[in-house]
Amino acid sequence: MRKLLVCQHVPHEILGTLNPMLKRAGFRIRYVNFGRHPDAQPSLDGYDGLVVLGGPMSAYDDHRLPHLAVEMKLIDSAMQRNMPVLGICLGAQLLARTLGARVYANHIKEIGWYQVAPSQHAGADPLFHEFDDSEMLFQWHGDTFDIPSGAIHLAASRQCANQAFRHGDNVYGFQFHLEVDEAMILRWLKVPENRREIASLHGGIDPDEIHRQTTRHIGRLHELSDQVFGQFIELFGLDKSRPRLVSR
Numbered sequence: 001m002r003k004l005l006v007c008q009h010v011p012h013e014i015l016g017t018l019n020p021m022l023k024r025a026g027f028r029i030r031y032v033n034f035g036r037h038p039d040a041q042p043s044l045d046g047y048d049g050l051v052v053l054g055g056p057m058s059a060y061d062d063h064r065l066p067h068l069a070v071e072m073k074l075i076d077s078a079m080q081r082n083m084p085v086l087g088i089c090l091g092a093q094l095l096a097r098t099l100g101a102r103v104y105a106n107h108i109k110e111i112g113w114y115q116v117a118p119s120q121h122a123g124a125d126p127l128f129h130e131f132d133d134s135e136m137l138f139q140w141h142g143d144t145f146d147i148p149s150g151a152i153h154l155a156a157s158r159q160c161a162n163q164a165f166r167h168g169d170n171v172y173g174f175q176f177h178l179e180v181d182e183a184m185i186l187r188w189l190k191v192p193e194n195r196r197e198i199a200s201l202h203g204g205i206d207p208d209e210i211h212r213q214t215t216r217h218i219g220r221l222h223e224l225s226d227q228v229f230g231q232f233i234e235l236f237g238l239d240k241s242r243p244r245l246v247s248r
Contacts, residue, residue, distance in 0.1 A: 002048045002236055003028045007071050009055025009090065010035050012187050016179035017225045018051075025233050034067040041070060044077050048236055049084040052091030054177070056193060058143055059093035059103040072098045084170040084235040089141050092164075092173030099148035099167060106160050110139035111198065112210040113217055116157045116176060125166060127231045128154050135224065136217040137163075137176040138185065140194075144175070170235045178225040182218050186211065 004022060006015060008031050015022070015029070022029060032042045035055075044050065052071060062068040075098040078085045087095035093103045116137045122128035139157075147153045147165050155163040155176075163175045180188075188194055189207045198205045 001026055001028050003030065003046060004049050004051060005042060005044060005047045005074070006031045007042075007050070007052040007074070007091070008033045008035065009053060009057065012184070012191055013054045013089075014179075014184075015051065015053070016177075016184050017181055017222065018179050018229045021226070021229050021233060025236075034071070038065070038067045040067065042074065044074060044081065044083070047083070050074060050078040050086075052085075052087045052094055054089030054091060054140070056197075057090065059090060059097050059145075068094060079167070079171055082170070084232065085172070086232060087173040088179060089175060089177060092175050093143055093145050095167075095171070095173040096145035096148055096165075099151065101146040101148040101151075103143055103145045106142060106144040108159050109142040109197075109201065109205075110157065110159055111141075111201075111205045112139065113137070113213040114139050114157050114159065114176075116155050116163050118155050119153045121152050122154045125152070125154055126234070127166075127172065127228045128164070130227050131155070131224070136213070136220065137178070137224075138180050138214075138217075138221060139176050140188065141175060145173075172232065178221065178228055181222070182214055185214050185218075 004027050006029060032040050034040060057065055059068065071094055075085060075095055097103050113136050115134045117134050118128050118131040122131055144160050145162055147162050148167060151165040151167040153165055157163055160175065165173050189210060198207060
């Protein structure tokens with residue numbers, strides 16, 4: 001049985017639609033909840049891959065949240081072992097930092113549904129090749145990252161140029177949330193901390209409009225999540241002796 005380690009930061013940010021896909025593929029999943037156990041020191045021994053989920057903190061908050069440094073060491077260890085790694089939102093930012101890239105505040109917060117376009121390299125990527133020229137994806141972030149040196153830029157939005165990247169052939173960072181379903185989004189809109197964040201934008205974000213857009217766009221998001229996460233799961237079956245894709 002394949003085993004996956006998942007770094008979690010808050011109760012409402014979970015594997016979502018990725019969870020049943022992993023279970024069907026025969027994975028055993030272990031969550032490390034740093035929100036409850038900030039002093040946890042997990043090891044990758046006995047595991048086959050790593051997923052780092054989102055959270056409201058910033059990737060550069062390790063001076064007050066030491067577990068972020070622990071997570072970056074896990075990411076580095078996973079890459080050294082040639083394990084598949086997926087970073088989502090905060091996880092993508094931690095992945096970028098681990099690879100030496102800068103993480104910083106974006107000029108606006110993306111909360112809700114936004115058009116995301118694949119890059120010129122996405123058509124040759126196994127996870128992104130079925131993206132249309134523009135896709136409505138769900139977002140909830142205020143920070144962004146530079147694309148790490150040697151990584152391949154895979155997607156951008158008008159408000160945030162760096163939405164996804166691949167490092168090597170089995171390490172991915174997604175700024176957006178492909179893992180959400182409608183129930184998760186509605187839950188996020190009710191979380192007190194999230195409600196305060198929206199209120200602080202003084203009308204810039206309308207939760208009711210997010211709800212309406214979710215009804216329109218969630219079906220296509222599920223199609224993309226099935227394709228992208230299905231291909232990510234396929235990475236666990238790669239022959240690790242084969243030549244690695246070359247990052248440009």
